[in-house]
Amino acid sequence: MSAEGRPDRTPVTTNDSYYGLPIVKEPAWQQPDVPLYLFLGGVAGVSASMAALARPLGRDALAKLGTVTAATGSVASLGALIHDLGRPARFLYMLRVFKPTSPLSVGSWILAPFSALASMSATSVLTGKFRTVGALAGAVAGILGPAMSTYTAVLLADTATPAWHEAYRELPVVFAGSAMTSAAGVALIALPKRDSAPVSRLAAVGATAELAAAHRLRTRLGIISETYRVGRAGSLLKAVEVLTGAGVALTATGRTSRIARALAGGAYLAAGLCTRFGVYAAGVASTRDPKYVVEPQRERRGRV
């Protein structure tokens, strides 16, 4: 390619591609909108379920924090989604049909009620009014929570983007694990030592699940695994390992220290962001070079 990003003067094609141009289109979404939408939705989902469980167990501080995080996160997630639309004023067209074949339709039908319920619950928790309605709304949001933290993986996988589609087995585990560590991260930062034991356990489970699944992304997808190992995605996912490892180490050794807890929480949240931006970057990289489309498909046809 020349300096202007155009093919060199000799216009001869190869047998592998049409002038090296991409075959499938790059995702038409914007950054940071969509990675943020994925991240915030995940944190909100697990936080709502955490709150719904903490309430009957008498962990009031955890319940309150989870409720508020769920509301803030999901409303911000919805905002990022709307901001990303080519026609934001037509957001409600998302709800004009329910289409099980479209993860974005299913997701909108999860996200819209979830954010409404979480907001009701948070309003009630913060004002102390309408407690029954608030608790009920919080409980239903808690039931929707696990779906909130995983549907976005299906949303990405249900595309022709090689790094996403071929990763459909791993992505839900990565996103669910990351959502657990991030939700625990918020609690580690905001809550006193009394509540840190359960959230540290949650973070450890999330971290294990996410790192194991992310390792598979880097090793089990054939040539497509490259996109998770190199470039921007490679660096971001490396950062996830380091940050998550640091978070686990800090919570294991220094749970009594407020500073250690805050640092661990911050590391978990940063890791959660890196996960979404990293997976997004891998998807983009896998569309830019046509070999990620051509080679696996040739193999499938028995032509090497």
Place this chain on the structure above:
Amino acid sequence: MTSTGYSSPQARMGFFTDTSVCIGCKACEVACKEWNAVPAGDGPGTDAAAGMDLLGMSYDNTGGLDANTWRHVAFIEQHVPAAAEPSAPVQAGPATAEDLGMPTVGAPRQGDAQENAGVRWLMSSDVCKHCTHAACLDVCPTGALFRTEFDTVVVQEDICNGCGYCVPACPYGVIGKREGDGRAFKCTLCYDRLGSGLQPACATACPTESIQYGELDELRARAEARRRELHDAGVTEARLYGEDPDDGVGGDGAFFLLLDEPEVYGLPPDPVVTTRDLPAMWRMAALSAAGVVAALVGSLLGRR
């Protein structure tokens, strides 16, 4: 009931693009832009602001299909052994070859120094495949994309909210989001002409009948006859692409006769509709969501 799920007396209509007679005149590109009032510019690799650009890819200055390019003529320049050069397919197809009296413009000869080397041209007019199992349509959350009574796939401009999901979903990289407008656009197979008994604009304009419009069953039979004819004439590289109802997208409503591997034309060798794996994706997501519940219960119920 047809394979696309439509039950109507209207036969399925489509395109057969016989690239062996394409002369690369781009009449189809122009006719399409004129009839459909498609704005200039904004193809992959082009300077969106300029609208038209010299890409340095042989005579191709459009680059590929996009929101603003619904027919795209690919120009492939290949090094071939000099001996293979005379099998230029137009001459090889005996019955249909006609001397159009065109001025002799040809691929530049680059071979004199390189022994036995020549250059051959392949030209092909690409278009939306109007897939039997169309990923763009499956994933569209608003229902803007729909299947017409002709079994073609069309975007309703007044419904599309520009979510952009269809763009990475298409396994052929056809549909695109239009800059400045925000909505998705692609070939409609001239939906507004078909109802009046007219042919699509590109097929009407094509001077060599490379683009043939008609009932899909009939086109398939015609294409198979043409393939045989070419094989009998010694053009053994002739092959059909997208004609097989058992392929990963259930067969294309717009299919092709090619003279080389699909990837040489920028086409995926073995496209699969991403939603084929959607049930497996939801299963993985449900498992992960169950994992989140288990992790939460386990962490929060623990002592301390």
